Amino acid sequence: MRIAELSRLSGVPAPTIKYYVRESLLAPGERTSRNQAQYDERHVTRLRLIRALLEVGGLSVAAVRDVIAALDSPETGTHKVLGAAQQTVxxxxxxxxxxxxxxxxxxxxxxxxxxxxxxxxxxxxxxxxxxxxxxxxxxxxxxxxxxxxLDAYARAADAVAATDLEIVRKRPDADSMAEAVILGNILGDALLAALRRLAQVHRSGRLFE
Amino acid sequence: MRIAELSRLSGVPAPTIKYYVRESLLAPGERTSRNQAQYDERHVTRLRLIRALLEVGGLSVAAVRDVIAALDSPETGTHKVLGAAQQTVxxxxxxxxxxxxxxxxxxxxxxxxxxxxxxxxxxxxxxxxxxxxxxxxxxxxxxxxxxxxLDAYARAADAVAATDLEIVRKRPDADSMAEAVILGNILGDALLAALRRLAQVHRSGRLFE
Structure with a gap:
């Protein structure tokens, strides 16, 4: 696909896509002429990850570059990729x-x-x-x-991590696993915080009302 | 005690204490002469809460005033105080x-x-x-x-809330309960996030290495 189609599918404006390529966040498309390049499905997936890291994760462009580099490094196994993803959060x-x-x-x-x-x-x-x-x-x-x-909190955290890892291991590829680690941690912390407060409201009502 | 002693015990500089009194975060001391006032143990406790809300919680002075007002309102029961404390976080x-x-x-x-x-x-x-x-x-x-x-995360969040409430109910008074709700939520979220990542590192190592 051409850059216009990539932009439409990903919701990212073409100048922004070009900026990500210059900053080595996104691999360049395959050049088909002096002014044109072809992109594929992997570019769409990668753009979704980049946007999530920048907007939801609040990571800097340099931090996103580190995550992407870890993902693309040929010698890293899944554990290393997840480690790199985790360190960002x-x-x-x-x-x-x-x-x-x-x-x-x-x-x-x-x-x-x-x-x-x-x-x-x-x-x-x-x-x-x-x-x-x-x-x-x-x-x-x-x-x-x-x-x-601490031990009571650690047991609860371990139950959360067990669910996290169940989700991660079912993802089809390394990109999508890294995405689960990063978004799961960033958004998952917020989700857990909100659910914790809901449970507190319930328990506090029973205890004190 | 005089303001110099209150400052020493709380670690809060005297001009800052006067600022908190002007902003209605801290009750004024009992005036003993034109230029002097007497403070007591409750001022020390309250200063600790104010500092925690401002520095650890990152609340604004106006938000701290709301929490303090809820604490001091005579008709609020424990559940209401905890609710007010919780809404700040x-x-x-x-x-x-x-x-x-x-x-x-x-x-x-x-x-x-x-x-x-x-x-x-x-x-x-x-x-x-x-x-x-x-x-x-x-x-x-x-x-x-x-x-x-969601249900797996909710069960873990409920286990966390159960521990939270056990801690809160053992606190001796409403100020200290509110402090537990606020600091427990703000610092507790960060603690849980860190423990969750520790458990992930462990589980990820077992799964993928």
Whole structure:
């Protein structure tokens, strides 16, 4: 298909498509003449992923380029692709206090939690640092009763991850798996937050009314 | 105690404390002379809540004033206070598309979910709208496999809410309960997100390596 058709199918304006090609987010079409190129179905899929990363995920163009590069790297297995996709969505929004002694304590607490849950996770996993940051913030704010219920929260998080992975493994190809990891995490966090509040409203009504 | 002692105990500079009093976030101290006022333990607790709302929660001064007003309103029961606290933390970050027909469909889907789970939730609950917004975004992006697993996510969210409420009900007073609802939701979402990614890393390693 020509760029006009690609633009129509994807909903992305032609100048934007050309910009993505210049920025190495999208592979160039196959050149058929000096001013024309042919695109195919893979370009449509890839454009959907790019738009989702930029608009829903709020990623920068450089971060999108990293995800795409991981996807297209020939030697990466599925686990590596998912790892790369996952690292793009591991920001917690909690300011880091990595130099404080309490951060090292929080890291040790999360490592102990990981061990209790029987999880195999690299020491350098950004998710481990992210969890330690939030735990540190809870302790600094005197919310120790939350910090003391880590195992209950970890069990619920594991149930969520089990559902996430069931969805991911049923996807037909690596692009679509990466899309599930990224959108599933970004939108899934928001979905879970909203469902958690719905369940809170229900339970709070039963407890206190 | 005098303002210098309140500042030392709370870590909040005296001019900032005076600003909070002017903005009706903090009750004025009891005036003992033209230039002096006495503060007590409740001022220390309240300052901690105000700082947490502003800094961790990222709320505006006006939003903090609303939470404080709900806390201090004499006729509000615990459920109402928790409701007011909860409404401050129900933003999803997903742009609203309330005028689109698919939003109404998503609202109907979430209502059906709430019914299947046996939850009692007001039709006007902001959490219901928030959940519908995320569901609509997932459907628009073609992530129907996530949307089709709503019940699994709702069960996990309910387990999280059960732990949340256990923590809240053990708090000694309404201020501290509201603090648990607000910090528990804001920091708790980040904690859950990080734990979910840790569990994903573990499960993804087992599945794909």
């Amino acid at each position: 591991t920001a917690t929004g909690v300011a880091g206090h990595h130099d404080e002694p309490c951060h090292q304590e929080a890291v040790a607490e999360i490592r102990a939690l990981v061990e209790r849950q029987g999880w195999t996770v690299s020491e350098h996993s950004p998710a481990l640092t992210a969890a330690a940051e939030v735990l540190g913030a809870l302790r600094r704010l005197g919310q120790d009763d939350f910090a003391d219920r | 129900t933003a999803t970050g997903v742009a609203g598309h309330h005028d689109e027909p698919c939003h109404q469909e998503a609202v109907a889907e979430i209502r059906a979910l709430v019914e299947r789970q046996g939850w009692t939730v007001s039709e006007h609950s902001p959490a219901l709208t928030a959940a519908a917004e995320v569901l609509g975004a997932l459907r628009r992006l073609g992530q129907d496999d996530f949307a089709d697993r």
